[in-house]
Amino acid sequence: MLLCFVHFVLYLNTYKPIPSISRLRILRKPKTYTGLTLPHKLPPLANPVDVRVLPLPGYLEQTVATILSSALAGVGQLKPKFPFVEPEKSALAYLALYLKGEFSVCLTALYVGM
Numbered sequence: 001m002l003l004c005f006v007h008f009v010l011y012l013n014t015y016k017p018i019p020s021i022s023r024l025r026i027l028r029k030p031k032t033y034t035g036l037t038l039p040h041k042l043p044p045l046a047n048p049v050d051v052r053v054l055p056l057p058g059y060l061e062q063t064v065a066t067i068l069s070s071a072l073a074g075v076g077q078l079k080p081k082f083p084f085v086e087p088e089k090s091a092l093a094y095l096a097l098y099l100k101g102e103f104s105v106c107l108t109a110l111y112v113g114m
Helices: 020-028 056-063 065-078 087-113
Strands: 007-011 014-018
Touching (some): 056 065
Antiparallel strands (some): 007 014
């Protein structure tokens, strides 16, 4: 079985195939073959958004969505069933306990950062 790997190099805005001997020469001294200049202008910094001024869907998306999606994923994976309780009520109880636990962790992180 013959394996052939063709490598390409960008030259004058076109990609051209290079043989393996030239590829080894380029890999030995790559700085001689590159003329890359980095841009002087950096992208602007992202402005933080005040969640209190967002409409309700945006507020919920920014604050509650990640915790709620992980809680729903936990319900889907574990499928909790408490004894003598309907499955729907078991899932709701699991959601409530999960959100209560995560909310206390979020509050602790919020007040420690102040």
